Every structure is written in C-alpha cells, then in structure tokens.
Amino acid sequence: MSKTPCGEPEVSIIVPTLNERDNIRPLYEGLRRSLEGAGLDCFEIVFVDDSSTDGTIEEVERLSRADPRVRLIVRRGEKGLSRAVLEGLRRARSRIAVVMDADLQHPPETVPLLVEKVAGGGAEVAVASRYAPGGGVEGWSVFRRIISRGAVLLAWLLIPESRKTSDPVSGFFALNLGRVKPDIVSGRGFKILLEIIYTNPYARVVDVPFTFRGRRRGSSKLGPSTILDYLLQVLQLSSMPRFMAVGALGSLVNLVVYTLAFTATGIHLLSSLLGFEAGLIHNALLHDKVTFRNRSLWRSHSFPRRLAKYHATSAAGIAIGVAVSTLLYSIAGLHPLLSQALGIGAGFIVNFTLASRYIWK
C-alpha cells in the first residue's frame, strides 16, 4: 500500500545502517504499524547507510519507491555511527526526530511515546531507557550487563550532564531539533546521545522505559574496541581532567606571583593575597575557555561578571588559603614558599567541597 507524500513530516525517524538487509523490511513494517496506529501518518524514515555491501541499500531503495516516506542517504567513503546519525539529523525534514537502530532491538512500539514527550514541549530530549523503572534487557549475559552498567556509572561520574537520564548511552531517543543542536565534540565514539546531552547542557531530558530485545537477524558491529573508544570519548567530554589541569597550572601561577611579590616587598600577607588573586584570574580565564566550553549560557555573561562570580564562589577558599599560609609562615615559622603551597592546598579543599556540594549538583 503506497501512501501519498506528506507536506512536512510530523516526525523523522533516523536509522543508521551497516549491513542490515534482513532487518529493513520488518523494521519498516513495525514502524508503520506503530506510527499509523498512533495517528502519525505523516512520518519519514531516513536510513543513513555507510556503504553497506549486503544489499541493504537496494532493499531501502525498493521500499522508498513503494513508499515516498522512506528516504535513503548513503555516505560514501565514510564510516562511523555518530557521524551517520548526525548526518541524518541534519537532513531531517521534521523538527521532531527519533534515532533508533535498524536491528529491532529498539521496539517500534516505543517510538510514539518518545515523540509525545518531545512534541508536547515538556522536554527537549526523550531517552528510551533500559534502566528506568519498567525497562530492561532481554537475554544478556551477566558480563554484558556489567559492562553496560559500568558504562552508565562512568558517564555519571565524569560527565555531570549525563545524570539527567538513567541511560545516557542509549542509542534510542527523540529530540526536538527546534531547541537542541546536535553536535559531536569528542570526534569519536558510538554514543552520540552522550554528546548531545553534553553539548546542550540546558536541555530538559525525560526517560521512557523500554525493553532492549535480542538481535534476531544480522550481526552486531560493535566489538571489544568499542569499550576503549567509549573510555576515550568519556575522558574527552569530561571536565574533570581539564578542571584538574587548570587548577594545577593556577597553583603554579599563584606560587610564581607569590615569590615575585615576596622578594620585592618582604610582606607575606600581601604577597600571599596577590598570589591567590593571580591564580584565581588565571583559573577563571582558563575554565571559561577550556573546562566549561559547553556552557554557552555561562559564557554569554560578560567577563567582568564571570570574574565577579568566580570571586564570590572562591572567596571562602581564598580566605582560608591566605590564613593558613600566613599562620604557617608567621607563627609556625615554615619556609615562605612551603607555607604558600600548603595554603593553596587548604584553599583547594575548601573550594572543592563547596563546589561539589552546591555547583555540580
């Protein structure tokens, strides 16, 4: 049964494919049933294929001749799941997009639920989650479950934005493209949802539980190297290593300025303060550029305003740091540079505790 083409589709389903010939038709049938059943007749299914060699392309072309709601994008000479999905999202004709696998591990029946969440305006991202109450996985070994859970925990630990969903590594999700700008910043990885949540830190995210099914046809493209790739992706997205590096460099700036000032004036309290102030300005500049590069709202404030905020949030740490440094030098009689270094350590602990309690929450 062929359908009349719609004007603008109400939803674009983006399906990355690599050698999935036998899954194409069952997926299409499933999606059609599910979407039409929900009153979503005007959809498009955009297959983004990376030059499959098993007849997937021909199969999609056949479908697309019979139903103009089916589109095919073939990427030549390029491979990579995240970039394929990104390409599909860029070419989507609807504002509402759903990304899902071709292999029916992502059940088509869940698609209308995802669409409803983002089309209703209550959220910009709806994640089909294996780990939300009511969700699950079918037929996984204990080993696979542990790996998957570990991946989620690692993301939660290192990328605070990912804590908005119970399944940040899901490959099944819906987006409101009017509000969310999909982007890849790590340049790697299979987990594009993680990158989307990271690059849109102000997006509202909701979960929809689903059961991840076993694969019945074709084979998985993801092997052991995926794990390493994932680790590198998370490390590249995480602000923690960058936060630490900037902090270490800031401490060095602090010590250098302190030494110069102390040599020139011989006044410890003044030199200590100058050291901390220089470290703060250094950190503010670098955190803006390096650590919080995805926080566009923060960066839309003027620099003086951001600097004032940095002062406000670091005031306690600086006060303690200068006090510790001064006490160690003038009362305990420690070496001036060592006093300042220990002061920096004390200030860091105070700031870190406050920050993890109030800012990163």
Ligand SMILES: Nc1nc2c(ncn2[C@@H]2O[C@H](COP(=O)(O)OP(=O)(O)O)[C@@H](O)[C@H]2O)c(=O)[nH]1
């Ligand atoms: N376009 C494109 N699709 C891919 C690529 N790698 C995997 N896929 C598709 O992405 C989806 C998920 O891959 P799959 O092998 O099922 O991963 P698994 O579910 O983690 O085992 C499937 O629809 C694959 O056909 C790729 O490099 N390019």
Ligand SMILES: [Mg+2]
């Ligand atoms: Mg799969």
